Amino acid sequence: MTPAALAELVRNTAVEVLSDRDLDTSVLPEAVTVERPRNPEHGDYATNVAMQVAKKVGVSPRDLAGWLAEALTGQDAIDSVDVAGPGFLNLRLAADAQGQIVREALTKSAGYGRGELYSELKVNLEFVSANPTGPIHLGGTRWAAVGDALGRVLAAQGAEVTREYYFNDAGAQIDRFVRSLIAAAKGEPAPEDGYGGDYIADIAAAVLKAEPNALELPEAEGHEAFRRIGVGLMFDEIKQSLHEFGTDFDVFFHEDSLHTSGAVAACVEEMKQSGHVYFADGAWWLRSTEYGDDKDRVLIKSDGAPAYIAGDVAYLRDKRGRGFDLCIYMLGADHHGYIARLKAAAAALGDDPAVVEVLIGQMVNLVRDGKPVRMSKRAGTVVTLEDLVDAVGVDAARYSLIRSSADSAVDIDLDLISKRTNENPVFYVQYAHARLSSLQRNAASLGIERGPVDEADLSLLTHEREGDLIRTLGEFPRVVLSAAQLREPHRVARYLEDVAAAYHKFYDACRVLQPGDDQASPLTIARLQLCEATRQVLANGLGLLGVSAPDKM
Template sequence: MTPAALAELVRNTAVEVLSAKQLDTSVLPEVVTVERPRNPEHGDYATNLAMQVAKKAGVAPRDLATWLAEALTGKDGIDSVDVAGPGFLNLRLAADAQGQIVREVITRAAEYGNGDRYAGLKVNLEFVSANPTGPIHLGGTRWAAVGDALGRVLTAQGAEVTREYYFNDAGAQIDRFVRSLIAAAKGEPAPEDGYGGAYIADIAAEVLKAEPTALEQPEEERHETFRRIGVGLMFAEIKQSLHEFGTDFDVFFHEDSLHTSGAVAEALEALKKSGHVYFADGAWWLRSTEFGDDKDRVVIKSDGAPAYIAGDVAYLLDKRNRGFELCIYMLGADHHGYIARLKAAAAALGDDPAVVEVLIGQLVNLVRDGKPVRMSKRAGTVVTLEDLVEAVGVDAARYSLIRSSVDSAVDIDLDLISKRTNENPVFYVQYAHARLSSLQRNAASLGIERGPVENADLSLLTHEREGDLIRTLGEFPRVVNSAAQLREPHRVARYLEDVASAYHKFYDACRVLQPGDDQASALTVARLQLCEATRQVIANGLGLLGVSAPEQM
């Protein structure tokens, strides 16, 4: 019996009990919460439903808990129910009921863990969006991993996710980048406000290779040549790096198009009609303080040029016009001000501010022997995506960046994540999958057929470690649901480490393949089914993180 099925059974039983006592059933929540108790001696699952609704129903919590325990005892799949404390219910499942979790995992296979919380919701997920003036730095790399994993998790819950990269090809940073390229092409030092690093010289050389006479062109034409070719080359490199990292985008949106298409002017007119902008000191201002911002924001400056927020408003309007119902922005640690700003923009356009969500990611530091690491050859002192991948590989890089909450800064120990030991979290999880794959191959080589899961007697899985592992597998749908709801894909990584731990403890305590046993017992088959279910859950979880599930290591 899965946790979801148990929760439904408890709720249906509560309806029966309250109805029989002529009490109001509307006090019951739509979904009953059942959780694994911290102390496994208390039972397989626990619920505080009686304490949650007793007062509303007009009875004492312990009385309601006692009635529920009596009604649940004897139900299919329930072994025993105990009342604890002021009204907790501790439930133990029958062995064959626990086996249903194994059956569900194997039957649903790659679909196990998926849900419908966001079925049909059109989500625009914008992440990375680094300026095309240099390689992806470590902060952008974190978003490349986390953003892609979040997209996978939301998709697993039924959302229609569009991954979008906002290409900042307008503004002062592009001019500085172009001037840096021209200086490098001339063999001159970078401008004081320009960009350094070997990559600038590399790209400048590529521009001259494509356009040998570029330096001989008039100044304005030369600037445009280096801009057109140089920015294109830099962005092509960024795209390739992200692709090799396992992160691909559906849309690359060009900031410049907002200005050339008239979208910024259209957004300003929409704000004027809404009455949420005003003219003062020669400039147009957004009344963003009315929507929780700390100050009103200039939209059009006194010289007639659009402020940066003008592009933000136009971009949000464009997303909404494309039909997106939820717009998630994943921004760096220095962008806290954008939360109120973007929500104010949504409200000023007549939207519910909830259509905008802003996730802020904290800094990432690489350490070795407890000391910060600076190892970039191409980008000066900035550590890049390529640097990290070269040092530890794609899987270790992605997993280590995803497994911590983005709300906190993270130190990545290069020595640790390079180790092929259980101290290394990604190795620990991947090794469990490889070990499980090897077990199935060994069984096949011995002529042991696992057969259809429907034919297996899973009620034989009564060992304590088997129960622990089965109940851990049963948590996967809830974990994926929570990861999507809270926008926290690190929950999947931490859960996989729990699965690997439960599996290793099971394997140490329960022999799966009997040496020299030509005739596999029913227990052998049941345990092979449990092992296959465990392998499937690990594979599904790693897939949500964009990390490979190796069959051999």
């Protein structure tokens, strides 16, 4: 019995208990909370539902807890119920009911852990969106991993997710990039405000290969040639790097298209009628202070040129026009101000500000030999996605970037995540999966077949370590649900480490395969089913992170 099923059983029982005593059942929460106690001696699960509702119906929490305990004890799925403290209920499941978790995991297979919370939701998830002026730095790399994992987690709850990359191909940074390419092509130092690094020279050489006379063209034409070819080459490289990192996008949206199509101008005119913008000091301003910004922001400058945020507003309008119910923006640590600005933009468009969510990611620091790693071999000034992957591989890079909450800074120890030991979290989880895969191969080599899970006697799984592992597997659907609700895919990674730990403890305490036995015992079959359920959960969880689940290591 999964925690969700147990919670439903407790609630249904509470409805019966209250009804039998002519007490108000409407005070019961829609979903009863059932949790695993920190101390296993207190039971398999605990609930405080009696304490939540007792006073509302005019009885003492201990009395209500006692009535519930008596009613629940009569259920086939419940082995025992104890009342603790002021009215907690500590529950122990019957062995067969606990085995239902194993059955569910194996029956649902790759679908175990998935839900339908967002089955009616169309989500636009915009992340990375690095300027096409250089390789992706570590901040963008973190969003490439976390954003992709978040998309997978939201999809696992039924959402229709579109992964989108906002291609910043307009603005001053592109001009600086182009001038840097031209300087490199001429063999000159980079402009003072330009970009350095070997990649600039590489792209400049590629531009000249594609357009040999680019330096001989009139200044404006030459600048355009370097912009068109250079930006295209840089962006192709970014897309290839992301693809090799396991992150692909459904849409690459060009910022420049908002200006050339007239979308920005049309959007500004629409907002002038909304009351959320006003004219002062020769400029048009967005009332962003109404949504927590420290000051109102200029939308149209006094010279008539649109400010950067005008493009952002038009971009949001475009997203909503494409039918997205929720627009999630994943931005860097220096973009806190955009939370209020984008919500103000939604309001200015006549929308509910709740259609906008902004997630802010913090810095990533690399450490090797106890010292910070600050310089890239290729980019010169920053460490890039390629640097991290070259150092530790895609799986270790993705996992280490996802496993910590994105709103906190993280130090990644390159020495640690390169180790093939249990100290390395990604190795620890992947090794558990490989070990479980090997166990199934060993069983097959001995002529032992698990058979259908419905034919296994899972009530034999009564060992303390078996119970710990089964209950840990039962938490998976709830972990995925909370990861989606809170936009925190790191919860899946931390959970997988708990699964691996529970499995290793089980394996050390419970012999699965018995050498020399001519025929596997029912207990062996039951344990093989438990092992396969564990492998399935690890595979499902790693899949949500975009990390491989190896069969051998």
